Amino acid sequence: KRQNSHLSPSCTLLFIPHLKSCLHLLCFLHPCVGDLMGMALQNLDHLVQMPHGCGEQNMVLFAPIVYVLQYLEKTRQLTPEIKERATGFLRNGYQMQLLYRHRDGSYSVFGQQDGEGNTWLTAFVVKSFSQARKYIYVDDKNVQDALRWLEQNQLPSGCFATKGSLFHSSLKGGVDDEISLGAYVAAALLELGQPLKVSMLLLPPALRYAPMPGYQAVLAYAFALAGDYETTQELLYILEEQAIKSGGQIHWSPKPSSPASTDFWPDTQSVDIELTAYVLLAYLSKPRVHAGDMTTAAGIVAWLTRQQNAYGGFASTQDTVVALQALAKYAARTFSTSGQALVRVKSQRGFGKAFQVNRQKRLLVQQAALTEVPGQLLVQVHGSSCVFAQTVLRYHEPPPRAAVTFTLRVSTELTNCSQANARVLTVRILTSYIGSRVTSNMVIVEVSLLSGFILAPGSRMLRRTIVKKIEVKASVVYIYLEKLNDESQTFILQLEQVIPMKNLKPATIKVYDYYQPGGLQIPSYSGVGSCVPSSLAGKRCVLIAVCVRMCVTEFLISFCRGASLR
Template identity: 50%
Template sequence: MFCTAEVGFGLSPTATFTAFKPFFVELALPYSVIRGEAFALKATVFNYLLQCIKVRVTLAESAQFQVQAGENGAYTSCLCADEGKTFQWEVTASSLGEVNFTVSTEALRTEELCGTELAVVPAQGRVDTVIKPLLVQPGGILEEKAHSSLLCQEASEEIYLQLPANVLTGSERAHVTVVGDIMGTSLQNIERLLAMPYGSGEENMVWFAHNIYTQQYLEKSEQLSPEIRDKAQGFLQSGYQRELLYKHNDGSYSASGKSDVTGNTWLTAFVLKSFGQARPYISIDEKHLEDALGWLQRHQQETGCFRSVGYLLNNALQGGVVDELSLSAYITAALLELGQPLTDPMMTRALQCLRKSSTSDLYMQALLAYAFGLAESTELRDALLQSLAQHSVSAGGQLYWQRKVKALPSPYGNHAPSVEMTAYVLLAYLSLPNVSAADMGTAVQIVRWLSKQHYPYGGFAYTQDMLVALQALAKYAALTHSASGAVSVTVSSQAGAWQQFHVENANRLVLQRAALQEIPGQYTVRASGKGCVFVQLTLRYNVPPPKSTVTFDLRLETEPKECTESTRSGFSLVLHARYSGERPASNMAIIEAKLPSGYTPVKRSLQQLEKQRLVKWLEVQNDQVTLYLDQLTKEEVSFTFSLEQDFPVKNLRAAPVRLYDYYKTGEHTEAEYSAPCGSAPDTNTMGNSQ
């Protein structure tokens, strides 16, 4: 409480009071169950009064679940002073999503005795009602498909949401999001872009670069708040200090630092480029740049090309850089981004190497076009872009390039393997000091296509896709950002349902969202006004675990295998995994192990698991344990942790486990396991008990 005076105001002394209910009810239920499973919903009532009361405890009816209980699902019982009793119902979940359970407890007026006492009715607080949600899941494996569109001015697009034949009934759901920024979905999940760097010399630099390009994009599009800037710069400072741990005495860098025989050419160039781009945000010791530059210079051959030395744990980080010419083009572009003068003998010889090259490979042409653009060698850049234009794929105002290699399947179904190459072409079109109107017109078509490659939560499929696409989109944002304009977006279905959104500068960065009810269904997305909007229709559904073992083998066992009295309360899960693909080993691998309903992991067993050689770290969520592994080889390894039952659940469904490559999510396999005792024990205690 405060009081005012003619000048200023004053605060009164703090007053405190204690409030309590005469009685209250608590609900206990698992975090989640799978549709069709049954569990015991427990309501415990506590009496804080000094006298006895008689209460009626009622579970409200709902079409979302079925109850097997006593008369009308209600119980009546006496509770005397400081006494608590538990009432329970056997509940079977029938609806998907968040299901609310409502339990009311009422003190009854009665002439009946509770033991030897007359039951009282409190003057206040005669009823206590508790509502608690439970997540009901369909089981199986979640799949997501995103249909993304960048719509500018007057534009429209037809999108069809289609389900596979093996979809689990009722698991389908869809929504549309609208935001006035091409990276809007990613920025809503910014923790996927801005994160603390960690891991080896390679992984650390990946996250370091993510933080740089994300900050560049936010800065150029006028979205960099002081809070995000401080967080990003803190991450950059930490990543910078960590990367120095992987520096060799000769100035090079490698995945494991000095324990490696030599530094790696590509990684050293990546570090040099990234440290240079971080200079506007954090303090970088120029000596580290000079040392790396000197090491690269010592590995430059008489031809001007660069020699490849050292190795990477994850070759996928290099993207399409696979030979001496592509490595030399990458390093040359990195040096030009760093600001090395064209008169520098190292740069002169590097460009000489590239000018003498001849290639029909589209990826190489894209990388060379970008390098020549940075070097302001306009004729060479234009010649390469003209050659690339002859091999472009154009459809619906979009432009992209496809590599002639077999693409890996994507779990989201919309990944294209040419994101990195197309992003390099975009950088080439934007590389000259003054971008022409013609180049900008082509760039818009490329950006439209890149926008369609976003995953449902933003970002792109593979690490190198993300790095190059982020860099290109940051450059595009710097050239095209405008705070003016307003766009109206209408999403309509053939059946007549429709949603409307309005985007202007005031809400340009607000992610607007609405559910879509018609699945499957055909939708028309139409934009009108001045400016651009990013629209994404996301379809989610569950399917049975596919029997795929193309690149990984995964076997699951429970210990013990058979149901005994002791295994009802807990058991151990053993994960047997190995890599079976074409390479000697995988990149960092992830195992996502769902838990059976009503079970939780035993902390002590997880602590032991974390000490295992290949386990980098693990995460524990409400219904899942996730293991991050250094890599998997052709030799099978096993990982074990224990589970204990905290809620009995009947008709237990199998729990899925997913194993995939962190950098190539298209390489994956799935399996499932069941608890040794598939059902909770029958009980005669449904009703009230002490």
């Protein structure tokens, strides 16, 4: 709030009723910062708490840093210390991204193994590399080759050929995808000042074929960048009629939705965040931005900031990139160096904490643990400055029945149990997609290793074309799958015990859609059980099977009768 004011909102922190029978951990923090981009700045290296071992995911650690640097430079808050830290991340990200470059100058999610470049990713990379050249060295050849590749793949219609797999399918609807792809590439190149007159002249006839808000939002942003005020306004009027408004918040969804949730932590689809961020970019990029546009923008920002995670990012990759770009643009437009504020948080039982926000502490993230839960807290704000306060709740719960989008069954088999040999645990994973679409987006199978175990060298995991990459980081094995459908797929890992452990605790296996992680499955597995003699190890004898379906766990025990996991 930027005016002399006294605000006293209150919030009630309660235990989640449906978690009474579950083991859970509640941890409340209350970050307070004087700048909308403060949380993202502090957590540049882990905005998204997900694996990032492919070409698109690497860019989620690259592009937002560019937006933060641009914002800090524009508002004269960029210090040598911040610049050194941020550019270090940029250099690492730049070198990493070159691993996903093709010889023709294009980029794809998994590089050369994909066979051809990806139109979406190449446009994303060339935009980010061009903008980063102001802060780090970027070989001009890497930019020009990518631009040339995009030009070669421009169609007579002015749109662009769809090469490679789309990042995710959430924005796909009943229209030709050339519309959104053309708008996305056009917007990316217009940000760089590239001439696209032919493309933009041919896009307007497609407007009537773009009934989905997702298409309209990207198109509105593209036309705003092109300086076409009339077409931008036409699209924004259409989007205004589809807006979901509640409690001063405004957002959009590609499917009918109820009003904005009043819960502290609503379950929001990442596509809603991405779509809403594009609308915000369209409003802020118009040739003429009016006071009414900024009022609408403030309502959009109010909704977007409620979707941020504890690190300043969002649910997935593309929503984080687009949302932070939009928030940085809004923060730059509303920036002011004047004013200060005092934020007090207190409870009826004696808890109290004060946060001083001024020009010197503008980018400092201040936080305190909230120890009185359940309970009611009063938040008081005095002063005349912008303050962003956030309450974070962390807990674990089984997903509701309707939200589960994958089946997952796990079996383990222990072999080589003699003292002379290392114990080997074979883990078989069966999974399939049961969501509302024909196929999923990219899927991650995340296997936490048991204490004392490592992934055996040359592990004979069943490889198929859908397995794009296997990565081991910090005792977790990440298996990247191109996609899944309703046909069960089997994956086999062999784990080798290198350190004997007593009272070995189970570890978890997760399977989730990378772009819509809400419908994940999380069973556990262990290495406890009778050992299979080496002579029987090849007979697929199942000792312990963990069956998980719709949050019901069933332990199946069979003996060496050649039983297979179904």
